[in-house]
Amino acid sequence: MADLEQLQRKLTERGYRCSVFETAPEAVDYLKGSLSGKTIGFGGSITAREMGLYEALSQSNTCRWHWDGASLADAADTQVYISSLNAVAETGELVNIDGAGNRVASGLYGHEKVIFVVGTNKIAPDLEQAIWRARNIAAPKNAQRLGKQTPCAAKADRCYDCSSPDRICGAMVLYWKRPTCIPEMELVLVKEDLGY
Ligand code: SF4
Secondary structure, eight states: OOOHHHHHHHHHHTTOEEEEESSHHHHHHHHHHHSTTOEEEEOSOHHHHHHTHHHHHTTTSEEEEGGGTOOHHHHHSSSEEEEOOSEEETTSOEEEEESSSHHHHHTTSSOSEEEEEEEGGGEESSHHHHHHHIIIIIHHHHHHHTTOOSTTTTTOOOOOOOOOTTOOOOEEEEESSOOTTSSEEEEEEESSOOOO
16 A cells, blocks of 8 residues: 555655545545536546546536536636546656547646545656556556447556557647646545555
8 A cells, every 4th residue: 555645745745635535535535525506517527427426526516517418618628627637656756548538638727726536556666656656557447437439448457558549549638736727636546446
């Protein structure tokens, strides 16, 4: 298990807020309490879906998610944006791969607050292994989930750096620190396995 206190310090040094929760329901309660009345856009996130976050936050917020029929543009036009990450390095760097681009774009620009909900299964010892995780664990599992015709999808064993028309890896964003156009970024870490 990673040293979460040290990781919190590293993330704080890089300009993020960081909250740690034992369980997903505790994290959901915290977010319900801190976000009431906001417009909230969601990126594609198995973690958010496993947490029931969209349903919980829709009780007292205007939530927009393309997985619930909203357009990508509407989800981008919100005060708050929520997604997960593909990997978090214990040294404080964050990694996300995206196919369409909406998730990484909204994680960089256009919102007053960005929140990453992350299970501790996403934590890697350093940047190199975080990138490896994003490319060889998260992306192949997503390709498999989506039924893509890519070499990684059959066994979700590793990335083949394919040139398939179905490739889901369009862009990879590495956060060294909080981008200044996003006034507030927060990692909500949950001590559970969530998403990929
Ligand atoms: S680049 Fe291709 S093979 Fe590699 S994870 Fe993405 S879709 Fe799979």
